[in-house]
Amino acid sequence: MSQKIIFTPGPSQLYFTVEDHIRKALRDGVPSLSHRSKTFEEIFIRATAGLRSLLYIPENFHIVFTASATEIWERCIQNLVSEQSVHYVNGAFSKRFYEAACELDKQAEAITVADGEGFTTQQPHDSAEFIALTHNETSTGVSLPMEFINGFREANPHTLIAVDAVSSLPYPQFDFTKIDSLFFSVQKGFGLPAGLGVWIVNTKCVDRAKQIKSKGAPIGTYHSLPSLVSYAKKNQTPETPNVLGIYLLANVVEDMLRKGAKAIRNETEYKAAVLYQALETNRYVKPFVKKKEFRSKTVIVADCGVYTKPLTEYLMQKGIQAGEGYGAYHATQLRFANFPTHSKEQVELLVDLLQNFEP
Amino acid sequence: MSQKIIFTPGPSQLYFTVEDHIRKALRDGVPSLSHRSKTFEEIFIRATAGLRSLLYIPENFHIVFTASATEIWERCIQNLVSEQSVHYVNGAFSKRFYEAACELDKQAEAITVADGEGFTTQQPHDSAEFIALTHNETSTGVSLPMEFINGFREANPHTLIAVDAVSSLPYPQFDFTKIDSLFFSVQKGFGLPAGLGVWIVNTKCVDRAKQIKSKGAPIGTYHSLPSLVSYAKKNQTPETPNVLGIYLLANVVEDMLRKGAKAIRNETEYKAAVLYQALETNRYVKPFVKKKEFRSKTVIVADCGVYTKPLTEYLMQKGIQAGEGYGAYHATQLRFANFPTHSKEQVELLVDLLQNFEP
Numbered sequence: 057m058s059q060k061i062i063f064t065p066g067p068s069q070l071y072f073t074v075e076d077h078i079r080k081a082l083r084d085g086v087p088s089l090s091h092r093s094k095t096f097e098e099i100f101i102r103a104t105a106g107l108r109s110l111l112y113i114p115e116n117f118h119i120v121f122t123a124s125a126t127e128i129w130e131r132c133i134q135n136l137v138s139e140q141s142v143h144y145v146n147g148a149f150s151k152r153f154y155e156a157a158c159e160l161d162k163q164a165e166a167i168t169v170a171d172g173e174g175f176t177t178q179q180p181h182d183s184a185e186f187i188a189l190t191h192n193e194t195s196t197g198v199s200l201p202m203e204f205i206n207g208f209r210e211a212n213p214h215t216l217i218a219v220d221a222v223s224s225l226p227y228p229q230f231d232f233t234k235i236d237s238l239f240f241s242v243q244k245g246f247g248l249p250a251g252l253g254v255w256i257v258n259t260k261c262v263d264r265a266k267q268i269k270s271k272g273a274p275i276g277t278y279h280s281l282p283s284l285v286s287y288a289k290k291n292q293t294p295e296t297p298n299v300l301g302i303y304l305l306a307n308v309v310e311d312m313l314r315k316g317a318k319a320i321r322n323e324t325e326y327k328a329a330v331l332y333q334a335l336e337t338n339r340y341v342k343p344f345v346k347k348k349e350f351r352s353k354t355v356i357v358a359d360c361g362v363y364t365k366p367l368t369e370y371l372m373q374k375g376i377q378a379g380e381g382y383g384a385y386h387a388t389q390l391r392f393a394n395f396p397t398h399s400k401e402q403v404e405l406l407v408d409l410l411q412n413f414e415p
Numbered sequence: 416m417s418q419k420i421i422f423t424p425g426p427s428q429l430y431f432t433v434e435d436h437i438r439k440a441l442r443d444g445v446p447s448l449s450h451r452s453k454t455f456e457e458i459f460i461r462a463t464a465g466l467r468s469l470l471y472i473p474e475n476f477h478i479v480f481t482a483s484a485t486e487i488w489e490r491c492i493q494n495l496v497s498e499q500s501v502h503y504v505n506g507a508f509s510k511r512f513y514e515a516a517c518e519l520d521k522q523a524e525a526i527t528v529a530d531g532e533g534f535t536t537q538q539p540h541d542s543a544e545f546i547a548l549t550h551n552e553t554s555t556g557v558s559l560p561m562e563f564i565n566g567f568r569e570a571n572p573h574t575l576i577a578v579d580a581v582s583s584l585p586y587p588q589f590d591f592t593k594i595d596s597l598f599f600s601v602q603k604g605f606g607l608p609a610g611l612g613v614w615i616v617n618t619k620c621v622d623r624a625k626q627i628k629s630k631g632a633p634i635g636t637y638h639s640l641p642s643l644v645s646y647a648k649k650n651q652t653p654e655t656p657n658v659l660g661i662y663l664l665a666n667v668v669e670d671m672l673r674k675g676a677k678a679i680r681n682e683t684e685y686k687a688a689v690l691y692q693a694l695e696t697n698r699y700v701k702p703f704v705k706k707k708e709f710r711s712k713t714v715i716v717a718d719c720g721v722y723t724k725p726l727t728e729y730l731m732q733k734g735i736q737a738g739e740g741y742g743a744y745h746a747t748q749l750r751f752a753n754f755p756t757h758s759k760e761q762v763e764l765l766v767d768l769l770q771n772f773e774p
Binding site (some may be wrong): 060062064066067068069070074075078082085087088089090091122123124126127129130155156159160161190241243248249250252272274276277278279280294295296297298299301302327 | 419421423425426427428429433434437441444446447448449450481482483485486488489492514515518519520600602607608609610631632635636637639640653654655656657658659660670
């Protein structure tokens, strides 16, 4: 199985150094480490300092760990929303973030566009405490333009702006003066085994959580934002975490830093360009996202219609596993992850195969 | 580091087959598996069916996965307690379960005894909806006698009884007609890397959660009990879980079944007996728990006083890592895990070293 090239958008192919890091972790007894030990604290420091460098995270932002990005949706709503949240919804995952707010009894507003569409203009949000944006909609392959994300701050200076970048990081470079919270999970762009979420929050978020708590509303227990941040200041976690996951993240981030954030960005753009080009010029399949400004660089969705099954099988015969279309699109679309672990050569092979595909 | 014998009570020494299972997982591409794939569902079935056999879990109990036992404390309170909970507190971890209820604004009652003491008689709990018992207090090495746990049901037929067995399973055999909820995390008795909690609940628990929700109180989002159970019925999880962790659990449980639950139980009792015997006859150290009926079979705490540091160093020189005393006891106690991964030979070596210790 591991001989295949895996283009599913998450869990995806492991970053190519992960197996070596796992072997070293076992030799060094990492899974038996106490999460209250100095050695664990050093791993925590390596992971967070590495992320700070790779993603240009400023000092007024904290980095904390959860079990998944799904958990972060819930923790965001509990800790950052007292009553009202606004969600820009353009696919299944942005919708679930909205639904989490509904389940937690918030007055949640969804601003929705059709699948495959994106947003370019903000609505006025006079009373919203919290705006949820999904930078990269894994279900549809739509990305929000960075200018769109950055446009909220000026009109909403007191609103917390949270960005779900689950399936785009480490590719995009965010302007941290324009957002308050950013998060991802490690099994996508970072190429790690699933079971770890990373939540990046500024001090305004921590203050908001404390304020909500002071008004008598529960904000959770061990993973309330104040609890997460107070442990993070000691380079620890409130609970026994996925220690191996944090160790692997620390190592892969250092590998990525050696390669360089800029090189990763350039490569991602090159690979996305050749892949979209291959789809646009193909007789049988087309890019699902029509408008170029909304096309994700990291999750590329192909409308394959009746050719979905033959193309899946053809690629599988050639050693390539494509991702199924999401939900209702499983019979008519394929998704291709374009993550840092996918080499130029692997994407070029995929492009060649697409060009040679004859159903 | 991995050459040492690790007696810390969790994370502890890996079960001796884990490294092989990790290597196979990498060969088979387990970390890249979709959690919506048939292959994942097969792993889920192996893990839950294996646990059902090993722990004699009846059909009216569901098995669901969380990220940690700490998470299960929170989910228990959110999903099973509308207003009032009672907690039998005899150490740091049973206390944290109680504190989780306070943080979530429940009327939580703590019935507390001194560290090193246990409970034998129940209080009357006329209005409590939920009774929290910690079978094995990892901080103090106190275990609740099984008759004590089983004594609650008759007097409290409508109260949900939840048992934290984090650091005792798979050793104890519970009577599932006497309890409603049981949970553990995998980095202790199961000898797995941390990052996975296992929650076993009966249908009364699911009904309670739905009832609380129907009264308008939030019970969480993706990891509400109804959500966890409805996905478990499909052999799935609501979120992308720690797939590798569930895979390793499935395999280690199968290894344990091959050895046999009874053999594991007998070995655990033998190892505990020789270790307590070694402590009782020692000139310098003594068992912390005085009353034999409260002595944990799986976490054995030694009162070492001024000999704590020299004994730690002496054992370390001999290749044995003892666990520190918990919290305030770190300078005066040592803790020794007695988990299935700790072989008779390893425990006998520890016993010999304790007997030969001269400060």
